[in-house]
Amino acid sequence: MANTKVYGEQIVDGSITAAKLADGTIVAAELANNAVETAAINADAVTGAKIADDAIDSEHYVDGSIDTAHIANDQVTQAKIADDAVGADQLAASAVVTASIVDDNVTTAKIADGNISTALLADNAVTSAKLANNIDIAGTFDVTGATTLDAGLTVDTTTLVVDASNNRVGIGTASPSYPLSVELDASATWLSRFYNTGTTESDNGLLVRTGSEHDGTITLGAYSGSSYKFVVLGDGNVGIGTTSPSAPLHVTRTASGYPILKLTQNGADQYNTIYLQNSDSTAATVVMGTGGGSVGNASWANGAVFGTTSDAKVVLLQNDSAAVTIDTDQKVGIGTDDPLVQLDVRNGSIMAGSASETTGSLTLQNYYSGDHHLATMGTNHSSGGWYFGYGVKQQGSGTTQSTFSNFSGKRSFAQLFGDRMQFSFAAAQNTAIGTGVSGLSEKVRISEYGVAFNGDTAEANSLNDYEEGTWTPSIRGTTGSAGTHAESTSGSGNNYTKIGNRVYFQMSRYVTNKGSFTGKTKVTGLPFTNNGSTATIALSLFPDADYPDTRMVVAQVTGNSEIQFYDGARADIQHDWSDLGTGYYLNCAGYYLTDS
Numbered sequence: 001m002a003n004t005k006v007y008g009e010q011i012v013d014g015s016i017t018a019a020k021l022a023d024g025t026i027v028a029a030e031l032a033n034n035a036v037e038t039a040a041i042n043a044d045a046v047t048g049a050k051i052a053d054d055a056i057d058s059e060h061y062v063d064g065s066i067d068t069a070h071i072a073n074d075q076v077t078q079a080k081i082a083d084d085a086v087g088a089d090q091l092a093a094s095a096v097v098t099a100s101i102v103d104d105n106v107t108t109a110k111i112a113d114g115n116i117s118t119a120l121l122a123d124n125a126v127t128s129a130k131l132a133n134n135i136d137i138a139g140t141f142d143v144t145g146a147t148t149l150d151a152g153l154t155v156d157t158t159t160l161v162v163d164a165s166n167n168r169v170g171i172g173t174a175s176p177s178y179p180l181s182v183e184l185d186a187s188a189t190w191l192s193r194f195y196n197t198g199t200t201e202s203d204n205g206l207l208v209r210t211g212s213e214h215d216g217t218i219t220l221g222a223y224s225g226s227s228y229k230f231v232v233l234g235d236g237n238v239g240i241g242t243t244s245p246s247a248p249l250h251v252t253r254t255a256s257g258y259p260i261l262k263l264t265q266n267g268a269d270q271y272n273t274i275y276l277q278n279s280d281s282t283a284a285t286v287v288m289g290t291g292g293g294s295v296g297n298a299s300w301a302n303g304a305v306f307g308t309t310s311d312a313k314v315v316l317l318q319n320d321s322a323a324v325t326i327d328t329d330q331k332v333g334i335g336t337d338d339p340l341v342q343l344d345v346r347n348g349s350i351m352a353g354s355a356s357e358t359t360g361s362l363t364l365q366n367y368y369s370g371d372h373h374l375a376t377m378g379t380n381h382s383s384g385g386w387y388f389g390y391g392v393k394q395q396g397s398g399t400t401q402s403t404f405s406n407f408s409g410k411r412s413f414a415q416l417f418g419d420r421m422q423f424s425f426a427a428a429q430n431t432a433i434g435t436g437v438s439g440l441s442e443k444v445r446i447s448e449y450g451v452a453f454n455g456d457t458a459e460a461n462s463l464n465d466y467e468e469g470t471w472t473p474s475i476r477g478t479t480g481s482a483g484t485h486a487e488s489t490s491g492s493g494n495n496y497t498k499i500g501n502r503v504y505f506q507m508s509r510y511v512t513n514k515g516s517f518t519g520k521t522k523v524t525g526l527p528f529t530n531n532g533s534t535a536t537i538a539l540s541l542f543p544d545a546d547y548p549d550t551r552m553v554v555a556q557v558t559g560n561s562e563i564q565f566y567d568g569a570r571a572d573i574q575h576d577w578s579d580l581g582t583g584y585y586l587n588c589a590g591y592y593l594t595d596s
Contacts, residue, residue: 485515
């Protein structure tokens with residue numbers, strides 16, 4: 001057939017078939033636009049084998065001319081669809097189903113931002129089986145409903161880690177070791193904060209709870225360095241420095257040089273105290289701490305305070321027994337819990353003073369009025385032992401000072417030394433407190449030598465003995481025997497006084513029956529032995545046998561400790577026993593020396 005156009009009306013229907021056309025006989029250039037209509041093409045007449053590559057493009061399709069019914073399965077592949085050739089507006093609703101999407105065909109690079117929303121996902125449409133092991137989200141991930149994660153969750157490496165296999169959550173760590181691990185490597189900031197922003201009394205903070213109340217269970221702990229610093233056990237005991245507190249508060253410290261507990265009250269004139277009180281309202285309330293200046297008792301200002309605020313005893317224990325007791329009458333007992341006086345010391349001694357050899361002293365004074373004191377006692381290392389003073393005390397240097405000046409009064413001072421005791425006195429005076437007492441001088445001294453007076457220190461002048469008593473004189477003859485001898489004593493008695501080595505005596509006695517005595521008259525029974533000296537004795541009228549005749553008689557103590565009587569005219573003639581009258585008093589007094 002020559003190159004001649006053949007028009008459609010010249011061709012009988014069905015006269016041209018594919019079998020009558022050689023390959024390449026009809027080309028697109030020989031077909032006028034719209035020359036071939038779909039009505040002229042039998043179903044299945046056009047196949048992929050009859051269409052050359054790139055022979056049909058989108059401009060040759062009428063809208064709706066190709067539908068899914070005309071596309072065999074697997075006919076449309078990625079290689080046959082240009083990039084961006086299929087847009088969302090070209091896909092019918094439900095046109096793309098999961099069965100039509102090959103694994104890995106849809107990636108984040110092929111999904112525009114915001115193209116997939118929860119409204120486009122059916123319930124349970126996204127399951128772990130449809131998701132690869134990891135989901136990486138570069139932007140914000142908002143979840144408004146309930147979400148269940150069967151595997152772990154990681155936010156920014158260590159910001160939040162959920163270890164689902166071990167049931168652990170980590171904040172600041174990729175490897176949580178506990179059900180909740182919070183870690184932070186930073187300074188000058190807090191690791192975490194629990195803050196209830198409510199402002200009412202019922203707004204609680206943080207609750208930490210365990211199911212066990214055993215004392216070995218740590219409900220809350222603070223761990224620093226290599227040890228626990230603070231724990232709260234299941235039984236409520238709190239331990240600081242120990243993990244085994246045996247009391248509601250148990251504080252242990254191994255370091256030295258620091259207080260184990262320090263409580264500070266800020267602000268002036270405030271109490272810094274601890275109150276210990278039993279729930280029983282009648283029990284003692286114990287307070288200890290420091291006193292404020294204007295709060296409470298001003299006299300306690302800035303001082304240490306310990307005691308009770310109730311009417312109860314204060315007891316210091318040693319080995320679980322009372323060592324010191326202050327009773328409700330403010331009496332202090334040491335070694336007793338029932339003091340009888342203001343200071344009651346039992347089964348022990350009191351020691352006080354200073355170790356200084358030149359200034360050490362101890363002073364005990366009675367309270368008189370203000371700073372005035374009457375009686376004083378104490379010790380002084382540099383100038384003697386104990387001293388007792390009235391209006392006088394002794395300083396460590398050994399000087400004496402006045403202790404009152406509110407009236408004029410005499411002063412006395414007694415002091416014990418190693419070898420003596422001295423008594424000093426001063427006239428009445430009004431001397432200022434703390435100044436020397438005028439005219440204080442020694443009046444009596446008692447030493448190993450005896451008693452000396454007015455400052456005399458000589459041994460020879462010391463009174464070393466003194467004695468008073470009665471004695472029983474006996475008037476008898478120097479020879480013969482007593483026989484029926486009898487005598488009687490005057491009501492004034494027979495007395496003696498021994499001062500040093502001198503014996504003063506007196507007697508008043510008479511004979512009622514001379515008995516069988518003979519010889520000379522004598523008196524025996526002197527209280528001390530004469531040392532051989534003789535002394536004249538004052539003698540009243542001698543009871544002569546010829547009474548009322550008078551006879552001058554003298555008496556003396558002889559070396560054999562007897563009183564002998566002599567004729568007044570002849571001192572060498574001893575008075576005869578026969579000349580002694582009966583029934584008359586023999587009165588005499590005198591003295592003699594003794595070595596006893």
